[in-house]
Amino acid sequence: MxxxxxxxxxxxxxxxxxxxxxxxxxxxxxxFIYVLGKTFSGVxxxxxxxxxxxxLAELGIGTALNYSLYxxxxxxxxxxxxxxxxxxxKAYLTIAGVIAVLGIAISxxxxxxxxxxxxxxxxxxxxYYYLFLFNAVISYFVAYKYSxxxxxQKNYIxxxxxxxxxxxxxxxxxxxxxxxxxxLFYLLAxxxxxxxxxxxxxxYMDRQYPYLRDKDVEKLTEEETRVVAAKTKALxxxxxxxxxxxxxxxxxxxxxxxxxxxxxxxxxxxxxTYVGNFVNIxxxxxxxxxxxxxxxxxxxxxxxxxxxxxxxxxxxxxxGAVGFFHLLTPFIGGVWLRDExxxxxxxxxxxxxxxxxxxxGRTVLLNFKIASGLFEQDRFLPLIQGAVNLVVSIALVxxxxxxxxxxxxxxxxxxxxxxxxxxxxxxxxxxxxxDYFKDSLKYIAVILAVGAVATPIRRAVMGEVTILTFAxxxxxxxxxxxxxxxxxxxxxxxxxxxxxxxxxxxxxxxxE
Numbered sequence: 300m301x302x303x304x305x306x307x308x309x310x311x312x313x314x315x316x317x318x319x320x321x322x323x324x325x326x327x328x329x330x331f332i333y334v335l336g337k338t339f340s341g342v343x344x345x346x347x348x349x350x351x352x353x354x355l356a357e358l359g360i361g362t363a364l365n366y367s368l369y370x371x372x373x374x375x376x377x378x379x380x381x382x383x384x385x386x387x388x389k390a391y392l393t394i395a396g397v398i399a400v401l402g403i404a405i406s407x408x409x410x411x412x413x414x415x416x417x418x419x420x421x422x423x424x425x426x427y428y429y430l431f432l433f434n435a436v437i438s439y440f441v442a443y444k445y446s447x448x449x450x451x452q453k454n455y456i457x458x459x460x461x462x463x464x465x466x467x468x469x470x471x472x473x474x475x476x477x478x479x480x481x482x483l484f485y486l487l488a489x490x491x492x493x494x495x496x497x498x499x500x501x502x503y504m505d506r507q508y509p510y511l512r513d514k515d516v517e518k519l520t521e522e523e524t525r526v527v528a529a530k531t532k533a534l535x536x537x538x539x540x541x542x543x544x545x546x547x548x549x550x551x552x553x554x555x556x557x558x559x560x561x562x563x564x565x566x567x568x569x570x571x572t573y574v575g576n577f578v579n580i581x582x583x584x585x586x587x588x589x590x591x592x593x594x595x596x597x598x599x600x601x602x603x604x605x606x607x608x609x610x611x612x613x614x615x616x617x618x619g620a621v622g623f624f625h626l627l628t629p630f631i632g633g634v635w636l637r638d639e640x641x642x643x644x645x646x647x648x649x650x651x652x653x654x655x656x657x658x659x660g661r662t663v664l665l666n667f668k669i670a671s672g673l674f675e676q677d678r679f680l681p682l683i684q685g686a687v688n689l690v691v692s693i694a695l696v697x698x699x700x701x702x703x704x705x706x707x708x709x710x711x712x713x714x715x716x717x718x719x720x721x722x723x724x725x726x727x728x729x730x731x732x733x734d735y736f737k738d739s740l741k742y743i744a745v746i747l748a749v750g751a752v753a754t755p756i757r758r759a760v761m762g763e764v765t766i767l768t769f770a771x772x773x774x775x776x777x778x779x780x781x782x783x784x785x786x787x788x789x790x791x792x793x794x795x796x797x798x799x800x801x802x803x804x805x806x807x808x809x810x811e
Contacts, residue, residue: 312455313580316462321573327469328569331485332636334476338417341558342482344549344565345413346428349405350435351546353398367527368450380447381516386527387443395439402432412550415557423483430486434493441497444504447511456507460500468492543685544711548692548704555696563641564701566631567648571623571655578615578659582608582666602728603792609663609738610793616659617746618780623652624750625757625776626769633764643701650705656746657709657716660739664719667727677722684711745787749780 332340371379409428410421445457471488475481505512519527549568553561596604632642643651668677688711695703724732753776760775761768788794 308455310581312458314577316458317573317576317580319462320465321576323465323469324569324573327473328566329635330473330476334480335482335485337559337562338419339482340565341553341560341562342413342416342419342424342427344561345553345558346431348546348549349412349428350402350431352542352550353402353405353432353435354542367523368446372447372450377510378517381510381513382519382523384443384447384511385516386519386524387446391439391443395436398439399432399436402435412554413558414554415559417558427482427486430483430490434490437494437497441500441504444500444511447508448504460496460503464492464496467496539682539685544681544688544708547689548708551689551692551696551704552701555693556701560701563643566636566641567627567643567651570627570631571651574623575616575619575655578612578619579662581615582612582662598728602730603796605663605667605728606738607793607796608667609660609735610788610791611797612659612663613738613742614784614788616656617742617749617784618777619659620652620656621746621750621753621780622773622776623655624649625753626772627652629761629764629769629772634766634769647702647705650702650709654705654709654712657712661712661715661719664715664723668719668723671727676726677719680715680718684714687711687714741787745784749783753779 331343368380368383370376371383406425406428409424413424416424448454448456468489471492472485475484475488549561549564552564628642628645628648632639688707690707691710692704692707695706697703699706720732720735724730724735756775756779757772760772785794
């Protein structure tokens with residue numbers, strides 16, 4: 300099976316998984332909100348982000364080791380695979396221990412990051428937190444096992460296991476909520492299912508790769524250890540910066556505004572994240588394939604495929620941005636929860652949506668960097684981004700509330716959109732990034748034009764938000780955006796390549 304076929308299989312399973320998880324999470328979240336309310340929802344969002352910050356202990360070693368596995372997997376060097384996997388196992392068990400210790404150490408400070416938690420006591424909040432911590436720690440006992448199948452471009456193995464686990468967890472948790480209406484029992488149900496899943500993964504992966512249980516495992520050479528260490532050191536900067544930029548917004552809101560507002564924000568971020576995952580599946584599924592391209596193709600060919608990859612990303616992320624801008628608040632306040640208290644101001648939504656689109660551009664650059672093993676060149680950029688985000692967010696949240704938090708998020712993100720293209724173009728393609736920014740302006744101009752045209756259409760169609768008017772607006776935005784984008788860019792080389800790839804797989808589409 301070639302890299303295109305493997306990527307296609309990963310994408311198909313990824314889409315099925317994402318759709319299932321999106322629906323299951325949506326049902327679960329809806330039941331949670333109606334049964335336990337805004338405060339418990341805010342606590343859930345806040346603790347999820349606290350544990351994301353604690354994942355900083357992983358420090359990017361997983362990404363570095365995954366990259367190191369590409370060559371031995373391609374060469375079927377079983378001895379070297381076993382060596383890397385043994386190293387990976389020891390590293391992740393250490394990480395689990397570090398996260399456990401750090402998690403326990405910060406527990407006395409929880410009361411400072413949960414402003415106005417209603418009638419919940421410190422004792423209750425601490426108990427809930429320890430269950431979140433338990434679930435986070437045990438995940439590291441099996442996380443390393445997926446690296447080998449992912450390096451073989453068999454990402455669908457992890458995808459399918461994750462999907463089945465999510466279905467089981469949600470089913471049990473929803474049942475517990477409806478029967479007991481109790482947050483503690485809800486968290487305990489998750490812990491039990493997650494623990495059983497870890498046992499299953501251990502047994503399943505050991506059967507898939509029986510040689511990983513061998514006792515005779517060679518050690519990595521000093522050079523191989525040095526390479527992993529060097530890339531990990533660079534990724535430490537990326538990890539710290541990314542956590543400070545991406546995982547602290549809800550914590551700032553919970554600490555400086557209140558827990559209930561973090562619940563409101565959480566619904567917007569949840570929808571943007573899970574719907575956006577449909578796009579990310581495509582781009583994440585081809586990282587391994589790009590690693591192969593970098594290893595086997597000329598720089599000109601790499602550059603052309605990067606441009607195709609980037610064009611497709613701008614098309615899809617732009618579509619998502621226009622849709623989110625016009626449909627997100629009507630969906631949450633008018634279709635889903637039917638309560639305006641669960642909606643954010645339009646300026647905050649605009650900031651969230653703009654960051655979503657710009658993040659798409661960063662995803663393209665980041666994935667190509669990962670495939671190329673370029674971790675050191677911009678290692679300090681995420682640290683700068685994280686610092687900017689925290690400083691601006693905390694300064695502005697005190698003045699303009701939750702909107703200020705996302706001003707910080709957007710400003711820090713734009714730094715990478717401006718700096719990283721120059722690094723990737725110079726190191727990967729030996730070119731200047733002028734064409735990248737020219738293309739960016741063209742894509743943004745089309746997206747803004749479609750968004751502007753759709754505004755009066757939305758006002759006319761959704762004067763009253765109902766399921767019918769909402770569905771009609773979804774159809775109109777889908778047709779308007781994609782027809783305009785197609786009309787403007789259908790003669791480009793990037794579109795021609797994509798069209799040929801699609802018609803080769805589905806010949807009927809190429810017939811006149």
